[in-house]
Amino acid sequence: MAGDLSPQCADRLGRRSNCNALGRGKPRGTFGRIRPRRCRIARRRTARARIRPDRSEFREPCRRRSGTDRFRHPPRRATTPLLPLALFRSRSVSAGVTVLIASNVALYGALFYLGLYLQNIQGFPALETGVRLLPLMAAFTLASPLGGRLTARFGPRVPLTAGMVLLALSFLGLARLSAESTYLAQWPWLGLLGIGMGITIVAATDAIVGNVPGEHSGVAGGLQTTAGQLGGVLGISLFGVLIAGNDAFVGGMQTAMWVGAGIALMSALLAIAVEKPQPGK
Structure with missing residues (x-):
């Protein structure tokens, strides 16, 4: 019966088990069962992928400058300074x-x-x-x-x-x-x-x-x-x-x-x- 369960994943000891079976619908007598760590990580990644939009198209124009670049190219002028030095x-x-x-x-x-x-x-x-x-x-x-x-x-x-x-x-x-x-x-x-x-x-x-x-x-x-x-x-x-x-x-x-x-x-x-x-x- 264990071979029909899916998806399969392994815990730290290498034992394969059913993620869904370990996570949900546990019988009342299986109180001490803990969901394997790899199953939990897999579920978290799946949930994040569903709610997070794809931001790859914004990465290139918004490339972060390193600390050296910020000191090398400081902002020289502000569009609307608090105190215009031209006064x-x-x-x-x-x-x-x-x-x-x-x-x-x-x-x-x-x-x-x-x-x-x-x-x-x-x-x-x-x-x-x-x-x-x-x-x-x-x-x-x-x-x-x-x-x-x-x-x-x-x-x-x-x-x-x-x-x-x-x-x-x-x-x-x-x-x-x-x-x-x-x-x-x-x-x-x-x-x-x-x-x-x-x-x-x-x-x-x-x-x-x-x-x-x-x-x-x-x-x-x-x-x-x-x-x-x-x-x-x-x-x-x-x-x-x-x-x-x-x-x-x-x-x-x-x-x-x-x-x-x-x-x-x-x-x-x-x-x-x-x-x-x-x-x-």
Whole structure:
């Protein structure tokens, strides 16, 4: 009777048996029977062949590159890049991004370490420290509309240059602070720092967004935001390195303010390269 069964296959011991008989319809008493491994593999291959389509026609055009080929022939251009590098061919956009980064280096670096100066050196609590920094933020809020009017009348070049000069003057004043300095020697320079920042940020935004084609205005807005955030990170890091490299906190803060003044003056010279946006853009 075993010779009539089909299909035939062999288990590991070479005994031939019926795959169907071993796989299905087992009597109740044959509980411990296990289907031979070769029979199971044969059934799996048959099932896969039924459900898998033939993809041989797609193999030739979609030949995988080796790792060496990928490094040897990297993709040089993207059809729709996230940030078209051609935008930086405009000197106004490049100068605007640089000046915006420099101004945020000034704002965040000074704001962070002036707070530490007021708390750790002069001993003011956190609430009173925030109140003493209010002239900076109040001047920033009032100067922003003024920067918009100046930019609309003269273009971004004049307010950018003036704002960075004010930043440089405020840093030179803050560099004269000592551990015994009174608040009367602090708040005028804080207010001047806020005025310079308010004028600069508005003009830099117009220099970046206004000098790109209309279809890239959204990308330019994102570039402006990223430049501001990058400036904040660089400002806190740069000022922190300068202060940590000094034996005393006040001495390191004075050095950081001198460096900030130099950065602001160089950015003021760079702002001269910014052009007024064309009405057609």
